[in-house]
Amino acid sequence: MNEFALIEHFFADPAAHEPTPPWLRLGIGDDAALLVEESGWETVITCDTLVEGRHFLAGTDPEALGWKALAVNLSDLAAMGAVPTGFLLALTLPEADEAWLTAFARGLFACARRHGARLIGGDTTRGPRALTITALGRVPAGEAILRSGVREGDDVWVSGRPGRAALGLAVRFGELSPNLPGAGEWLAALDRPEPRLALGRRLRRLAHAMLDVSDGLLGDLRHLLERSAPPLLTAEIEVARLPLAPLIAGGAPPERARTALLAGGDDYELLFTAAPESRDRIILLGKELDLPLSRIGRIVSTEQPPIVLIEPDGRRTLPEVLGYDHFRP
Ligand SMILES: Nc1ncnc2c1ncn2[C@@H]1O[C@H](COP(=O)(O)OP(=O)(O)OP(=O)(O)O)[C@@H](O)[C@H]1O
Ligand SMILES: Cc1ncc(C[n+]2csc(CCOP(=O)(O)O)c2C)c(N)n1
Ligand SMILES: [Mg+2]
Structure with missing residues (x-):
């Protein structure tokens, strides 16, 4: 499976058939995602990486990793008093292991669905296993908890x-x-x-x-x-x-x-x-x-x-x- 087939197969947004949220103009598929500026809200943005050997051991259940990679980012949004909107996934993998990717995507989208976060883009590269997510959220202007x-x-x-x-x-x-x-x-x-x-x-x-x-x-x-x-x-x-x-x-x-x-x-x-x-x-x-x-x-x-x-x-x-x-x- 090549890089582009991999993205299409595993990371096409499973929420795509649902109504587009008001903050999203364009998600996965172009050079970048497009978000709508909403008056009365502030955008919250954070990023966190999980690296094999440092944040998790080789052989860790990929479904759990998918969940955790997103959860640790949503936690930073929670800490600001924000509500999640979209997130970007930068995935570095030693190989395109389909069983691993299937389980990883299952855990990732389970967390995304539970907390109403939409995958809006990312990057996929070969290398030592590392998962980086950039998560976006919104908070009523002036109400973030610092x-x-x-x-x-x-x-x-x-x-x-x-x-x-x-x-x-x-x-x-x-x-x-x-x-x-x-x-x-x-x-x-x-x-x-x-x-x-x-x-x-x-x-x-x-x-x-x-x-x-x-x-x-x-x-x-x-x-x-x-x-x-x-x-x-x-x-x-x-x-x-x-x-x-x-x-x-x-x-x-x-x-x-x-x-x-x-x-x-x-x-x-x-x-x-x-x-x-x-x-x-x-x-x-x-x-x-x-x-x-x-x-x-x-x-x-x-x-x-x-x-x-x-x-x-x-x-x-x-x-x-x-x-x-x-x-x-
Ligand atoms: N390489 C970097 N370049 C710019 N800013 C950074 C860099 N690394 C961390 N920061 C910023 O430093 C601050 C503290 O980062 P840190 O990663 O410790 O956040 P945290 O929420 O305490 O921990 P966690 O990484 O577990 O979420 C944040 O505002 C973060 O955006
Ligand atoms: C294999 C393995 N070794 C050690 C730990 C413990 N650990 C790693 S990073 C971190 C702090 C948060 O990191 P960050 O500041 O990068 O978000 C902690 C407590 C683990 N989970 N797995
Ligand atoms: Mg934090």
Whole structure:
């Protein structure tokens, strides 16, 4: 199968028979896609790559990869409070393996359909396996939730059960047993992350600042603090408020569960800050979405380091590991 047949066969838009959305003039097939500018909206654009050996192991289920390649990008849209529109797929593959491509496309379009994203273009090349997606979304003008909005006195919140993906990776590496009660759930979190789009959208005008946890909760929290305007802000994280118990109930050794939760990465949960007055609304939102939302700390203005952990016995400690870094020396 040649390059052009491959595109036509695997990546012709399965939603093509559906009505064309208002933001799209022209999708796959020309030199570039054409989008319609919509008044009252801002365009959100992000890109993320998955590289074999770095983000996933050789032999990983291609259907899961298709899902995850898009999900990690939609997660960045969620973190802005945006709704997905189109996406571009840059695919680099060592060979045109039809079984691999069929499964990859199935996972990709399952995620696309679930979240209303349309494939509008891309590029296909031969080389070491790598998947790059550029995702587009839209948000009502002025309502995107930026990293820079953290305010003194804010609560710090996180969605879901961060730490599961890192525990799943430990299962995959053979460091934890696949027979642990939580192993199935952890592997699912690693392979098929759920971008928190509904939460992100509903947090508009409620959250002051937000990002998605891709590198690790503490590392990403530091990114949030670094983006905020002076005065220097500190996040005090209460260890007793972290959603650690479900990881331990799943069979993770407590110390490992703690590290996975605080610094594991690959979780794609949303980390956000909001005023204490918004607590009731946020709790209600979690119930409506059937998504755990944990209030894990607060923002203070001091001369302390950017992140302080308050241990269950009241001791204040500084975190040792923060998160994933591709170029850590
Ligand atoms: N090579 C690059 N050139 C220009 N900008 C970049 C480059 N790499 C990253 N950025 C920008 O730096 C910022 C932080 O990027 P980063 O990749 O850490 O985002 P993230 O959402 O924290 O993580 P993830 O990659 O897991 O989505 C983003 O605004 C991104 O667009
Ligand atoms: C085989 C294998 N090794 C390591 C990891 C863990 N991992 C890789 S990249 C990353 C952070 C996000 O990356 P980025 O910042 O590029 O989005 C994490 C936590 C994995 N998933 N698979
Ligand atoms: Mg992000």
